[in-house]
Amino acid sequence: MSDGYTLYGHVRSGNSYKPALMLALTGTPFEFVEVDLVGEEQKSGQYRDKNVFAKVPMLTHGRATMRQSGTILLYLAAQTGQFGSDGPLHRLQVSEWMFWEQERLFNGVGRSRFFRKVAPGDPAVLEWLAGVGNDALDTLEAQLVQTKYLTGDKPTIADINCYCYARLAEEGSFEMGTRPATVAWREAMEALPGWAPPAELLTAR
Ligand SMILES: N[C@@H](CCC(=O)N[C@@H](CS)C(=O)NCC(=O)O)C(=O)O
Structure with a gap:
């Protein structure tokens, strides 16, 4: 090794x-x-x-x-x-987004994108996943209208974690025109050195 x-x-x-x-x-x-x-x-x-x-x-x-x-x-x-946390309370916020991402964002957006782009999925499953994905993207938007990054004014591993599926929303057939703060956040991530x-x-x- x-x-x-x-x-x-x-x-x-x-x-x-x-x-x-x-x-x-x-x-x-x-x-x-x-x-x-x-x-x-x-x-x-x-x-x-x-x-x-x-x-x-x-x-x-x-x-x-x-x-x-x-x-x-x-x-x-x-x-x-x-890209870590600034202290114990900030660490809690960072870890919340990371656990949430696997439950909602990866499941909703990631799996919708997989079944639309990579392997065909059952329409009933796709509909359920679309609901989970929309809910996840609404959650991101609700946070990102308040703060530039998910836990404040600096990017952390919470942002890196969530960005990697949020960037695929359109491939999962999610509408991003109504989520401008999330679009701006994705652009901010893509501008990082x-x-x-x-x-x-x-x-x-
Ligand atoms: N909870 C895992 C999820 C990993 C995961 O689902 N990886 C997918 C690719 S994105 C995979 O390996 N899929 C192949 C399979 O399910 O057989 C993580 O965060 O690393």
């Missing part, structure tokens, strides 16, 4: 984009290993031996192996001293 950072992921995976973007925004070099999701490599013995969840992303760093995107972001914030799209980060380097 390399002592540096090795990210296992896939270019079409929003969850893989989260650690890749964090590494890019913090100027941290990393190796990228593509996991062939189409060929179901994530379920193969060799990968599954390292990752019982059988999903991407996975990050290895020295003796540490991390297999949840949120865990990876928390680790990288601690390692780099960037080091920002790059998935196609530039989740690729052999």
Whole structure:
């Protein structure tokens, strides 16, 4: 195992984009290993031996192996001293958005986009996911009309975490014209030094 950072992921995976973007925004070099999701490599013995969840992303760093995107972001914030929280109360706010993202934003927007763009889904399921996604995007908008970033005036891993699926809203057929604060926040994220799209980060380097 390399002592540096090795990210296992896939270019079409929003969850893989989260650690890749964090590494890019913090100027941290990393190796990228593509996991062939189409060929179901994530379920193969060799990968599954390292990752019982059988999903991407996975990050290895020295003796540490991390297999949840949120865990990876928390680790990288601690390692780099960037995009973390300012103190115990701020840490609670950051973690709230991270837990919420997996429950509502990834489920609603991420899965709507998956079933519309990658694999066809049952219309009843799509309708249910659209409700979850719209509710999640309304929640983001309600916060972002109040603060520039999710927990205040500075971006944190909460923003990186939520941005990676919020940016895919249109691909999930969500209307963003009525959510100007969220659109402005996405643009602010894309203006951060080091920002790059998935196609530039989740690729052999
Ligand atoms: N809770 C996990 C979710 C990971 C996840 O669902 N990854 C998807 C790609 S975005 C995956 O590996 N899908 C392949 C599969 O389900 O077999 C995380 O945050 O890392």
